[in-house]
Amino acid sequence: MNTEHCAITMDLGGTTIKLGLVQDGRLLAATQLEAQSAQGLAGRLPAVQQAIGRLLKEQHLTTGQLVGVGVSIPGIVDSVKKKVLSIDKKYADAPDLDFPAWARETWGLPIILENDARAALVGEWQYGAAQGLADVALMTLGTGVGTSAVIEGKLLRGKHFQAGCLGGHFTINVHGAACNCGNVGCVEVESSTWSIGEKVKANPLYASSQLRDEPKIDFAALFRCAEQGDDLARQLRDECLDVWAACAVNLIHAYDPEVLLLSGGIMGSGAYIVPYLQAKIDALAWTPWGRVEVRPAASLDHAALLGAGYLVTHPN
């Protein structure tokens, strides 16, 4: 087997840690762990190491055949110093971790670190639904709302590594609720998995809603109940879609993309998310040149792993 460009990759999500061995956009092997992100990341690293060890063994690979380790993580990430600068809720200890030392001591390999929405966009840009585009924005709808952008052929990072990745914290409701991040009326506080439970329970329709019978109130439950005709679920689903539409329009107005990619766990829950957002963008965005196409990511599950793998050998 040609092992050129083989990399260990990990996508440290709020709910699930995905691990993979990646080679030039191909996922050779993958596995996943529960994230337990509320308990921090340091305590989870031994399990990550063991799982990676099993993957390497299965693939008959040794660390000497690998180019490095690529890590995708939520939050603001210094990709030069390979440090997490700030992270909202999940993995609270991540800013204290020395990722390069960990990778060196564990596998004798270099490591790259990137924000998860940026890693996913890189994966799609190099290998997926955004191949050949020089101007593309991504919105990932999951536990939170992540964003990223490529402008004129360059991945947008900014002076303090926070350009492009904070679209989930655009204010889209100046009269809205306080967000975890300190801002008001952010996309995330108005519509994300972590805020939806409270919204459901605070609504007067809750008493008669079938959402009362759901063991867990997340978007999957919300979309399912809405399709079954539940009034509260329909109302909140449409509110969420309108918040995402406002986020999408702001991304378009901010970054001038040709295509808006949609990614994240919620994309599996509603086939009409893409047409709904496309119609809203067609109606609302100011793009005299034409129409921004809304496109689902090619790989909802592994784009961040593929992107992290690419960044190991193309850090800039």
Next chain:
Amino acid sequence: MNTEHCAITMDLGGTTIKLGLVQDGRLLAATQLEAQSAQGLAGRLPAVQQAIGRLLKEQHLTTGQLVGVGVSIPGIVDSVKKKVLSIDKKYADAPDLDFPAWARETWGLPIILENDARAALVGEWQYGAAQGLADVALMTLGTGVGTSAVIEGKLLRGKHFQAGCLGGHFTINVHGAACNCGNVGCVEVESSTWSIGEKVKANPLYASSQLRDEPKIDFAALFRCAEQGDDLARQLRDECLDVWAACAVNLIHAYDPEVLLLSGGIMGSGAYIVPYLQAKIDALAWTPWGRVEVRPAASLDHAALLGAGYLVTHPN
């Protein structure tokens, strides 16, 4: 006189056309005309030519001594083809005008065209309050709300020339009013000179407000009446400031600047705009690296002329 780099410059504002002769960041001579922008631009060009002719004569300059013409104009501008792509309300005929032909036929000179907020930022970046910075955003508060950004040392334009300059059309109120641009709850529809008059008259407090006695309801009137204790003026002033703060936070979250420059006619009306927005940004923006400084532009009147002059010799 050394005439190297001398350029004709014009800033085609919605209310006033400013004209100047510029040399490396120095304004050699300036004049201005009423814009009459509701009647379009073509009919105003003869008056512009005459006024430029007078400036040249006063300065004992001939067109042979000039490097070109720099034009700053609101709207979305193709700076490569030197065309206005889209413009909101003002100068409705501008997309049909052939600016290069006009400059060639009138003065035998090349021309550059740039969005007004970008031209102002270039002026401040090269010669004013943003000198030496590689990451800066600008918000200009005037007839409309213009924005622009420099990221990692590069003026942000984007694929279709609309990156950075559409911050006035960020949605900051998803439940807000319809904007001229087709979007909903834009910064401009929630707070700009063109929208404030309607807001004032629609408010129940208008019947007893001293704003009834104002011949023209603009921000100057609003800020003056607010300082004199008028309830309606205070309420609307604070609402506008909060809308601008949301715009500022979105610019910071989108472009990751070190400094946010404030410019535009309204800056003359309220000395507390800068500290108010600074306090809001300190409280609301997610910038773990430190604090984005809010800074007034060095030249509220002529930054766009200086920037347009710079762009004549540095078009990229």
